[in-house]
Amino acid sequence: MNRAFLTKLHLVAAAFMFPAVLMFLVTGALYTWGNKGAWYESSQTVALEQPYAELDEAGLRATALEALAAADLPEPSGSSSVSGEGAEQTFSWTGARSDLSVSAGADPMSAEVALNEASVHRWLVQLHKAKGSVWFKVYATALALVLFLLVASGVVMGMQVKALRRLTVISSTVGAVAFVGFVLLG
Numbered sequence: 756m757n758r759a760f761l762t763k764l765h766l767v768a769a770a771f772m773f774p775a776v777l778m779f780l781v782t783g784a785l786y787t788w789g790n791k792g793a794w795y796e797s798s799q800t801v802a803l804e805q806p807y808a809e810l811d812e813a814g815l816r817a818t819a820l821e822a823l824a825a826a827d828l829p830e831p832s833g834s835s836s837v838s839g840e841g842a843e844q845t846f847s848w849t850g851a852r853s854d855l856s857v858s859a860g861a862d863p864m865s866a867e868v869a870l871n872e873a874s875v876h877r878w879l880v881q882l883h884k885a886k887g888s889v890w891f892k893v894y895a896t897a898l899a900l901v902l903f904l905l906v907a908s909g910v911v912m913g914m915q916v917k918a919l920r921r922l923t924v925i926s927s928t929v930g931a932v933a934f935v936g937f938v939l940l941g
Contacts, residue, residue: 758915761908768901775898782876782883792877799825799868806863808842815846815857815866822868828853832888851881851891 769776785791799822803810810818815837823830831850838845846857856869873881882891913923 758912761912765905765908765912768905772898772901775894776902778879779883779895779898782880785876786880786883790876792880793874794871794877795874797826797870797872799870800860801866801868803860803864803866807859807866808844808863810844810866812837812846815844816848818866819846819848819855819857819868822855822857822870823853826870826872828870828872831855832891833886849886851887852878 801818801822803818805814812835816835819835820830829850829852831848831854832852833849833854835846835848838847842859842863844859848855852873854871858867858869859865860867881887882895885892885895887895910923910927913919913926
């Protein structure tokens with residue numbers, strides 16, 4: 756590959772992915788220091804047509820959807836799960852903008868739905884943690900590939916220029932040693 760093509764590829768890929776890189780950099784750096792954003796919590800009691808202990812996963816999901824609609828919250832983008840059995844079962848559903856849990860209410864014909872709505876910062880953190888839709892996961896995977904190509908093309912360009920070759924090799928070696936050192940200290 757010639758250097759002019761690599762430079763243009765490097766520029767286009769970097770410019771296109773800059774917003775995503777910025778989001779991952781900011782959310783990752785803040786998360787490292789414990790700043791994860793806020794959840795706005797609320798709860799609802801939902802009246803049931805059959806006893807809570809008799810609900811299956813589909814019934815628990817329908818209860819969750821009813822509470823989400825009443826709160827005007829989007830359906831969580833992640834996966835759901837049921838733990839426990841009968842009256843002790845809990846339905847959990849996670850996502851980027853919202854998550855929830857459904858548990859037995861005070862009486863057998865009700866359910867308690869705990870709802871969490873993400874602040875903008877928490878929403879972005881949740882996306883960073885792969886809690887988004889399949890489409891965002893595809894986008895994040897493309898970002899990972901682009902970041903690899905940016906770094907690889909930079910190293911290739913550095914190796915192609917005789918005046919930069921030694922600096923490229925030294926920087927790569929020091930970077931590898933630093934990585935191993937920080938991993939071992941981690």
